[in-house]
Amino acid sequence: AQSVTQLDSQVPVFEEAPVELRCNYSSSVSVYLFWYVQYPNQGLQLLLKYLSGSTLVKGINGFEAEFNKSQTSFHLRKPSVHISDTAEYFCAVNRDDKIIFGKGTRLHILP
Amino acid sequence: DTAVSQTPKYLVTQMGNDKSIKCEQNLGHDTMYWYKQDSKKFLKIMFSYNNKELIINETVPNRFSPKSPDKAHLNLHINSLELGDSAVYFCASSQVVGPAGNTIYFGEGSWLTVV
Numbered sequence: 001a002q003s004v005t006q007l008d009s010q011v012p013v014f015e016e017a018p019v020e021l022r023c024n025y026s027s028s029v030s031v032y033l034f035w036y037v038q039y040p041n042q043g044l045q046l047l048l049k050y051l052s053g054s055t056l057v058k059g060i061n062g063f064e065a066e067f068n069k070s071q072t073s074f075h076l077r078k079p080s081v082h083i084s085d086t087a088e089y090f091c092a093v094n095r096d097d098k099i100i101f102g103k104g105t106r107l108h109i110l111p
Numbered sequence: 112d113t114a115v116s117q118t119p120k121y122l123v124t125q126m127g128n129d130k131s132i133k134c135e136q137n138l139g140h141d142t143m144y145w146y147k148q149d150s151k152k153f154l155k156i157m158f159s160y161n162n163k164e165l166i167i168n169e170t171v172p173n174r175f176s177p178k179s180p181d182k183a184h185l186n187l188h189i190n191s192l193e194l195g196d197s198a199v200y201f202c203a204s205s206q207v208v209g210p211a212g213n214t215i216y217f218g219e220g221s222w223l224t225v226v
Contacts, residue, residue, distance in 0.1 A: 036217075043115075043201055043217035044154075088152055098144075098167055099215060101154040 004091045006102035013081050014110045021076040021105045023091030033074040034092040034099065035065055044090065050074060061085070083109045114138050117202045117218040124192060125226055131188045132221045134202030141206065143185035144215065145177060148199040160185050192225045199223070
């Protein structure tokens with residue numbers, strides 16, 4: 001069965017510092033991988049997704065993620081974070097006809 | 112224009128009551144979903160409908176009954192509310208059956224508190 005693991009429940013980062021949010025997936029078949037962001041008191045919106053092709057995927061708001069098949073990872077990165085990036089970030093993988101979400105990582109930006 | 116809209120956004124009600132949450136999408140999508148997010152932010156799918164037909168039912172209690180009058184609407188009715196039903200409920204939609212490669216668009220959420 002496909003699933004995702006987000007190892008960090010919270011990640012504190014100073015403003016303008018780089019950040020990496022970790023995601024590992026488990027699957028025996030080809031996968032589609034996603035990162036969603038949830039700003040406070042809002043719904044989820046898609047940051048980026050990997051379907052096939054280039055393993056480096058660029059998304060909105062300066063985020064990017066790299067699909068690494070050998071390490072079964074899909075880590076999310078941003079070179080310089082802003083206070084507006086404070087949010088919950090969810091890694092997700094498709095399974096059957098639905099998306100399975102990780103438990104989320106809260107990105108906390110320190111001034 | 113809001114792509115996926117759900118009402119109400121906030122709902123406080125007593126145990127044992129029956130309540131409904133409505134959802135509409137104006138994206139022309141065929142598939143709609145209900146997700147539940149608990150207090151620890153864990154998101155879990157509850158139901159999925161494709162063109163008014165139920166395709167996913169994730170062993171949700173019978174007290175939860177989705178209804179899709181047309182493919183643009185998917186409402187959630189909850190009978191005999193319990194304390195454990197307190198959560199944020201998200202409606203979502205995608206273009207075709209299954210999210211494989213398709214982006215899921217979420218509503219803003221409905222915060223349900225059962226007291």
